[in-house]
Amino acid sequence: xxxxxxAIGLGELNVSGDPETTLxxxxxxxxxxxxxxxxxxxxxxxxxxxxxERVGGSQDDSGVGARYADMAIDRLATELERAGGTxxxxxxxxxxxxxxxxxxxxGHRWDIGERNIVAVKRAxxxxxxxxxxxxVGGSYGRTMRFQVRDGRVTVSTVGHxxxxx
Amino acid sequence: MSKAFVIxxxxxxxxxRAVADGIRRAGQSLSTMxxxxxxxxxxxxxVVPLRNVPGLAGGPEAIVAAAYLGISGDxxxxxxxxxxxxxxxxxxxxxxxxxxxxxxxxxxxFMSRSALSETSNVTCSSLLNxxxxxxxxxxxxxxxxLVVDMAGAILSAVLAELGPAGDEAMVIETVFGQAGxxxxxxxxxxxxxxxxxxxxxxxxxxxxxxTESSR
Numbered sequence: 428x429x430x431x432x433x434a435i436g437l438g439e440l441n442v443s444g445d446p447e448t449t450l451x452x453x454x455x456x457x458x459x460x461x462x463x464x465x466x467x468x469x470x471x472x473x474x475x476x477x478x479x480e481r482v483g484g485s486q487d488d489s490g491v492g493a494r495y496a497d498m499a500i501d502r503l504a505t506e507l508e509r510a511g512g513t514x515x516x517x518x519x520x521x522x523x524x525x526x527x528x529x530x531x532x533x534g535h536r537w538d539i540g541e542r543n544i545v546a547v548k549r550a551x552x553x554x555x556x557x558x559x560x561x562x563v564g565g566s567y568g569r570t571m572r573f574q575v576r577d578g579r580v581t582v583s584t585v586g587h588x589x590x591x592x
Numbered sequence: 593m594s595k596a597f598v599i600x601x602x603x604x605x606x607x608x609r610a611v612a613d614g615i616r617r618a619g620q621s622l623s624t625m626x627x628x629x630x631x632x633x634x635x636x637x638x639v640v641p642l643r644n645v646p647g648l649a650g651g652p653e654a655i656v657a658a659a660y661l662g663i664s665g666d667x668x669x670x671x672x673x674x675x676x677x678x679x680x681x682x683x684x685x686x687x688x689x690x691x692x693x694x695x696x697x698x699x700x701x702f703m704s705r706s707a708l709s710e711t712s713n714v715t716c717s718s719l720l721n722x723x724x725x726x727x728x729x730x731x732x733x734x735x736x737x738l739v740v741d742m743a744g745a746i747l748s749a750v751l752a753e754l755g756p757a758g759d760e761a762m763v764i765e766t767v768f769g770q771a772g773x774x775x776x777x778x779x780x781x782x783x784x785x786x787x788x789x790x791x792x793x794x795x796x797x798x799x800x801x802x803t804e805s806s807r
Contacts, residue, residue: 436642437643437751438642452720452744454744529737539749567741568741568744
């Protein structure tokens with residue numbers, strides 16, 4: 428068991444090469460957790476994406492971290508490269524993007540989860556990254572755990588059995 | 593909220609008074625529904641870093657039975673009433689006058705869900721009616737939707753719908769409970785930045801003509 432847990436909060440990202448570390452995104456709802464691993468240098472990073480893209484893009488984007496899918500993937504891949512990773516070796520796994528709530532509210536569509544998944548996939552392909560495994564969609568929350576030691580990703584939910592990606 | 597939001601002393605007092613009155617009314621409604629005295633903690637109006645929002649109802653992985661209500665009319669906002677699982681089962685037991693059974697069961701049957709939804713509806717509507725009375729704004733709740741899942745997943749999904757522009761969210765929160773046999777819950781009101789500005793400015797403007805005070 429790893430003994431060091433780093434919680435990746437909403438819109439945050441973190442990269443670690445410490446084999447004793449587990450990166451965790453707790454309670455993903457419509458958010459998408461993105462785990463990227465380079466098995467050769469045994470370094471991984473995780474991002475907790477909240478929204479597909481920034482609306483009305485003229486604001487300063489420093490400090491938004493991994494809130495938006497496109498920026499999150501760029502930053503995560505770049506930080507992994509800085510830590511010795513190489514894009515062709517990177518293994519990507521994602522979880523989340525659920526639709527927990529659904530009701531008509533002034534034509535509101537509650538589709539952020541779905542849009543997050545699409546935006547993350549698009550950003551991955553733009554960055555030349557291949558998606559290895561995913562557990563996305565549905566109508567339930569997820570917690571995603573990513574062991575830096577071996578790149579193992581597990582997804583736990585309420586009322587469903589744990590899944591290994 | 594990326595831009596600075598300036599609030600006058602009168603507006604703040606008006607907001608506090610309206611929210612306190614709303615919470616008091618919500619507590620009365622909840623107590624009447626349940627047939628027992630449920631005390632509402634004094635409401636906190638706080639600005640919370642985004643990363644902390646999912647953890648506000650007992651931790652991001654805490655399993656809760658939550659009722660969600662969308663708010664429309666003059667303002668757009670979201671409202672979530674969360675009960676931890678044992679509290680939700682106890683509430684159902686009180687409402688339907690039956691043995692609550694397994695307090696950690698994830699499933700609620702049709703009658704239980706209906707009872708929880710109706711209780712949430714009445715509780716939330718009481719708060720919203722108070723805000724409407726104090727501000728003069730039209731505040732219309734949707735029907736409640738009941739979800740049993742991780743608190744963090746529910747709250748972050750609601751937060752994402754607001755399309756947070758800054759690093760913080762404005763949250764009106766109260767913790768409530770019943771002496772002895774604990775029924776614990778959290779009530780959250782998450783307005784959009786525009787809605788917050790509208791509510792606050794109307795509460796401040798109307799504050800002087802109100803005589804009722806919850807203090």
